[in-house]
Amino acid sequence: RPERLDLARAWGVAQGFLADDREAASAMRDLTEGRGVDVVILTVWTRATLDLALRSVRDGGTLLLFGAKPDAAFPVDGWELWRREINLVSSYSATPDLFPRALAILRRSRYTLETTVSHVFSLEDGAKAFEIAHQGLASKVVIACE
Structure with a gap:
């Protein structure tokens, strides 16, 4: 990618x-x-x-x-x-x-792991998050539970 x-x-x-x-x-x-x-x-x-x-x-x-x-x-x-x-x-x-x-x-400060996240979804959109990850359309997907 x-x-x-x-x-x-x-x-x-x-x-x-x-x-x-x-x-x-x-x-x-x-x-x-x-x-x-x-x-x-x-x-x-x-x-x-x-x-x-x-x-x-x-x-x-x-x-x-x-x-x-x-x-x-x-x-x-x-x-x-x-x-x-x-x-x-x-x-x-x-x-x-x-x-x-x-x-x-x-x-280490040079590894800003946050930059590996390409998509953030709400818990309600969890199914869409899994679909995008499964299709290989994202680097890292986070489902935020707020």
């Missing part, structure tokens, strides 16, 4: 790409002298993002599967994973001992 990429840049990301950018994988390889990136954190798991991740990660690199939905298919050629020695790591959330560290990072 363009607004998330803009936010990442505002928070200090040197370079970022959208999943549907056909030049993204080659640009990442150019930025890494042809190797590919060391780690890809897949926070949104779709066929397009998975394909981009595999084209972008270096041989011997790591693909961290973080965001998935129920029944998410993993259509990957096992031969390619084995031959390229790509490490697959999955993670559901932070461990209890890492949670305070994550919160400390997010409390």
Whole structure:
């Protein structure tokens, strides 16, 4: 999503790409002298993002599967994973001992988390909030109970 990429840049990301950018994988390889990136954190798991991740990660690199939905298919050629020695790591959330560290990072003044919210709805409009979030039309949705 363009607004998330803009936010990442505002928070200090040197370079970022959208999943549907056909030049993204080659640009990442150019930025890494042809190797590919060391780690890809897949926070949104779709066929397009998975394909981009595999084209972008270096041989011997790591693909961290973080965001998935129920029944998410993993259509990957096992031969390619084995031959390229790509490490697959999955993670559901932070461990209890890492949670305070994550919160400390997010409390830094440069991370204005409010800017991640794209839509605010009243409790009465909760169904619409869920619909917009489900359709992927929002970055973060808040339902305000007043």
